[in-house]
Amino acid sequence: MDILLCAACGHRLTEPVRRLDGMPEFPDWDGLPGPDGQRLPPARLSRGTYAVDPLPHGAPFVPAPKDEEYDGVVPGGKWMSDERGLLVSAGPRDTYVLHPLDVPELVFHPDSWRHIGCCGPDGEHGANRLCPCGAEVAIVAADCTSEYATRFVPDAVRTVPA
Numbered sequence: 001m002d003i004l005l006c007a008a009c010g011h012r013l014t015e016p017v018r019r020l021d022g023m024p025e026f027p028d029w030d031g032l033p034g035p036d037g038q039r040l041p042p043a044r045l046s047r048g049t050y051a052v053d054p055l056p057h058g059a060p061f062v063p064a065p066k067d068e069e070y071d072g073v074v075p076g077g078k079w080m081s082d083e084r085g086l087l088v089s090a091g092p093r094d095t096y097v098l099h100p101l102d103v104p105e106l107v108f109h110p111d112s113w114r115h116i117g118c119c120g121p122d123g124e125h126g127a128n129r130l131c132p133c134g135a136e137v138a139i140v141a142a143d144c145t146s147e148y149a150t151r152f153v154p155d156a157v158r159t160v161p162a
Contacts, residue, residue: 001162008135016162020051043099044149050098058091059126095151103150117143
């Protein structure tokens with residue numbers, strides 16, 4: 001079991017969690033509201049666990065390589081498009097992915113753009129949660145168009161045995 005701490009101040013950011021050997025597949029979800037009426041997909045990870053995702057996640061988004069044909073599989077999950085064409089994530093790699101309820105005390109980022117989403121933040125505009133000390137530490141995704149997870153930026157946290 002491990003605890004994640006803020007690298008800037010040492011504040012405890014999580015409950016004790018067990019590291020999984022790999023990143024679980026995205027859970028099946030039909031996009032319909034659940035029994036509680038919420039439109040959140042199932043959590044990416046079970047409570048009490050975390051995984052390290054080797055793929056890039058979130059902002060910034062950069063043009064997809066021109067020499068590769070798009071096959072519907074995008075590293076880091078989401079893709080976007082704009083006047084530059086198809087964009088893929090060039091965001092942080094090796095994010096620590098947890099169930100959102102295993103991360104009790106984070107502060108909203110003051111930049112409201114980072115909280116954009118339909119039913120909640122989509123997690124695609126950079127770190128949107130802060131440690132109480134003010135350090136940018138996490139990306140929370142809790143939107144009907146995204147995964148349901150909290151991702152800690154690897155340089156912003158450190159792990160210690162529980």
